[in-house]
Amino acid sequence: MAARDEPPTLHSKRSLNLRFNIPISKTSRFWDSLAQGKFVTTKCADCGKVSFPPQADCPNCMGGNVEWVELGTDAELLTFTFVQITPTSFVDHDPYVVAIGRLKEGVNVLAWIEGADPAKLKPGEKLRIESRKDPKGSAYYVFVKA
Numbered sequence: 001m002a003a004r005d006e007p008p009t010l011h012s013k014r015s016l017n018l019r020f021n022i023p024i025s026k027t028s029r030f031w032d033s034l035a036q037g038k039f040v041t042t043k044c045a046d047c048g049k050v051s052f053p054p055q056a057d058c059p060n061c062m063g064g065n066v067e068w069v070e071l072g073t074d075a076e077l078l079t080f081t082f083v084q085i086t087p088t089s090f091v092d093h094d095p096y097v098v099a100i101g102r103l104k105e106g107v108n109v110l111a112w113i114e115g116a117d118p119a120k121l122k123p124g125e126k127l128r129i130e131s132r133k134d135p136k137g138s139a140y141y142v143f144v145k146a
């Protein structure tokens with residue numbers, strides 16, 4: 001119930017579409033590799049920190065001396081959630097499972113689990129990362145059960 005002391009407001013029921021242009025020049029290699037089915041990220045050549053998602057600069061020592069390394073695609077399920085009431089941007093999707101998987105290299109990856117039955121998922125399960133292309137040709141990645 002709205003408080004009577006609140007100032008009057010005007011609510012618009014029009015939808016607002018936002019388009020973001022995010023510069024990815026320093027991390028575009030990730031998307032190029034993903035399109036070829038490879039899962040890569042950045043590793044600091046100075047302190048050895050492996051980051052995911054890829055970073056243009058090391059978040060550990062702030063150095064800019066990063067190199068690309070190929071990650072494996074094997075992961076272990078850490079946790080997940082079943083999204084049944086989807087946000088507006090995913091309204092065309094069926095309910096989906098979002099998970100955090102840990103790769104052997106120690107990095108955590110957030111992605112949907114494709115074709116998962118949330119009632120049967122258990123932390124510790126083996127997952128694998130696979131690349132996909134959306135209808136516009138952009139690469140993305142998902143987990144599948146290994």
Ligand SMILES: [Zn+2]
Pocket residue numbers: 044045046047048049058059060061062063
């Ligand atoms: Zn570093």
